[in-house]
Amino acid sequence: MKLTKQSEDFPAWYQEVIHHAKLAEHSPVKGCMIMLPNGYSIWELLRDQLDVQIKAHGAKNVYFPMFIPEEYLRREKEHVEGFSPELAVVTIGGGKTLSEPLVVRPTSETIIYDAMSRWIQSHRDLPMRLNQWANVVRWELRPRLFLRTTEFLWQEGHTAHATAREAKEQVSEITSLYKRFSEEVLAIPVVTGRKSDSEKFAGAVYSESIEGLMQDGKALQMGTVHYLGTNFAKPFRVKYSSEEGPKRHVHQTSWGVSTRLIGALIMVHGDDSGLRLPPRVAPIQAVVLPIFKKGKDTSELTAKAKQIAESLDHLGVRVEIDDSTEMSPGAKFYHWERQGVPVRLELGQKELEGDTVSVALRVPIEGNKKMQISTSLLGKEIPKILNRIQEEMFAQAAASLATRHHFPTTKDEFREQIESRAGFLQVPWCGTSTCEADIKSETKATSRNLPFEPLQQPELGVCIWCGRPAQAIANFSLAY
Numbered sequence: 001m002k003l004t005k006q007s008e009d010f011p012a013w014y015q016e017v018i019h020h021a022k023l024a025e026h027s028p029v030k031g032c033m034i035m036l037p038n039g040y041s042i043w044e045l046l047r048d049q050l051d052v053q054i055k056a057h058g059a060k061n062v063y064f065p066m067f068i069p070e071e072y073l074r075r076e077k078e079h080v081e082g083f084s085p086e087l088a089v090v091t092i093g094g095g096k097t098l099s100e101p102l103v104v105r106p107t108s109e110t111i112i113y114d115a116m117s118r119w120i121q122s123h124r125d126l127p128m129r130l131n132q133w134a135n136v137v138r139w140e141l142r143p144r145l146f147l148r149t150t151e152f153l154w155q156e157g158h159t160a161h162a163t164a165r166e167a168k169e170q171v172s173e174i175t176s177l178y179k180r181f182s183e184e185v186l187a188i189p190v191v192t193g194r195k196s197d198s199e200k201f202a203g204a205v206y207s208e209s210i211e212g213l214m215q216d217g218k219a220l221q222m223g224t225v226h227y228l229g230t231n232f233a234k235p236f237r238v239k240y241s242s243e244e245g246p247k248r249h250v251h252q253t254s255w256g257v258s259t260r261l262i263g264a265l266i267m268v269h270g271d272d273s274g275l276r277l278p279p280r281v282a283p284i285q286a287v288v289l290p291i292f293k294k295g296k297d298t299s300e301l302t303a304k305a306k307q308i309a310e311s312l313d314h315l316g317v318r319v320e321i322d323d324s325t326e327m328s329p330g331a332k333f334y335h336w337e338r339q340g341v342p343v344r345l346e347l348g349q350k351e352l353e354g355d356t357v358s359v360a361l362r363v364p365i366e367g368n369k370k371m372q373i374s375t376s377l378l379g380k381e382i383p384k385i386l387n388r389i390q391e392e393m394f395a396q397a398a399a400s401l402a403t404r405h406h407f408p409t410t411k412d413e414f415r416e417q418i419e420s421r422a423g424f425l426q427v428p429w430c431g432t433s434t435c436e437a438d439i440k441s442e443t444k445a446t447s448r449n450l451p452f453e454p455l456q457q458p459e460l461g462v463c464i465w466c467g468r469p470a471q472a473i474a475n476f477s478l479a480y
C-alpha cells in the first residue's frame, strides 16, 4: 500500500509512517502511547547518547517517585496555575481515600527541590547537578503520537547554584548542549532563543528553547531550559551557608527533552516513501538482502550474506539480515525503505560471481542512490557511507530551514506567510503578552523564541503587529 503524499495531507502521512514503520500505537487509554520495538529502540539510541553528554557535563542520574504530594505543587503559585489543568490526581490508594491527594508527576521540580533542601547545607554542596530519566503525565485533550501524549518519556535535569550568574551560565550551556545533540545526533538544525513571557515555563524567571522546523512549515519545540531564579528555592527552603554571613537561597535551573524528539525525526527527515533515519539513531543501519532466484539453491547466497553481516557487526555496524522467502525482492526493498534503514546491501547471483555487493542508499549522496562495492572493501566503506549519510541529512535539513526563514515587513505579509505555512517569520516585536495573544487569535501563530542569532539584524523600529516600539527580534510560526 502506498503512503499518502506529504504534500497532500501531512498529518495523514505522519500517522501512516508511524504505522508502517511500526513505531507506536494508541493505547486503550486515550492519549497514551504504546511504543513498539522499532520506536523504542530509536528512543534507547538517542537516550543513551544524550545520557553520556549530560554526565560529561557533570550531572548525576537519580530516580524520584512518580507520586508527589499535591500540596508541594501549590507552593509555587505560577507553577500550580500552569500545570493544574493537565494534572492526574490519585485520591484512593489500597482501597482507602488518601488523607492527602497525590499528583502523578507532570514534572519534578517540587519533589526534587524538597530533597535538595535537605541535601544542600553549605556552599561546598554546590553546584548540584541532577538528572532523571522518567515518565511524566500531562492530561492531553488533543493527543498525537510522540508529539503530545498524556504520558511520555523524558529526561529532566535539575541544578542548584550559589549565584544567579552561575545558574544562568548553566542555562546557556545546556541550550548549547541540546543544540549540538540535535544537530550531530539527530541531524536536525534548530533555532535557539529565549521564550516570550507567555510561552515560558510555569514558575521560571525565563526559559530558552531549541526549535526545529518540520517539513509542513510548522515549528516544533524540541527542548526547553529554564532559569528558575529563587522562585522554587524560597518556598522549598533550599539554602546554603556561605563563608560570609547568613544563609542564602540557591539559584536553580531545570531542563528537558522528551520522546517528542522521535516526532521531530519523522517530520524533518521522512519523505513520500516513509521514514528516513539518520544513521546515529537508526536501530538498523544496514540490512543485507540475499536475492534468491526461484528454484535455485539458496545456500551459497545465504552463507555469503551471513558472512557479510557478521563482518559488519564486528565493526560495530547495526546490521540485520533478511533472508525470508515470503516477500519478493521488490516488496522487501519497499519494506526496508519505509523503515528508514539508511543502507541496503543487495546480494544476487551476479554479485556473488563478481564478489561485490550492490549498496542502495536511503538518502542519496551527491545524487548517487546505488553503488557497487567489492566485498573486501565493505568493512572500510560502509562506516564511511553511514557518516556521509548522517552529514548529508543534516545538510539537507539545514538548507531547508534556511530557505524557510522569512522577513515580512508588513502585517499583511505576515498574515499571508503564516497562512501559506512559510516557516519561521523573523520580525521586530514589542514583546507584550497582549500583542502575542492578539496575533495568536487572528493567525494561530505564536512566538517560538527570540533567536540568539537572528538571520537578519534589522533596525528594531516598531512591532510588526501593533506598531508599538519593538523590543526584540522574534520568530513567529504555527507550531505543534
Ligand SMILES: [Zn+2]
Residues within 6 Å of the ligand: 429, 430, 431, 432, 435, 436, 463, 464, 465, 466, 467, 468
Ligand atoms: Zn506588538
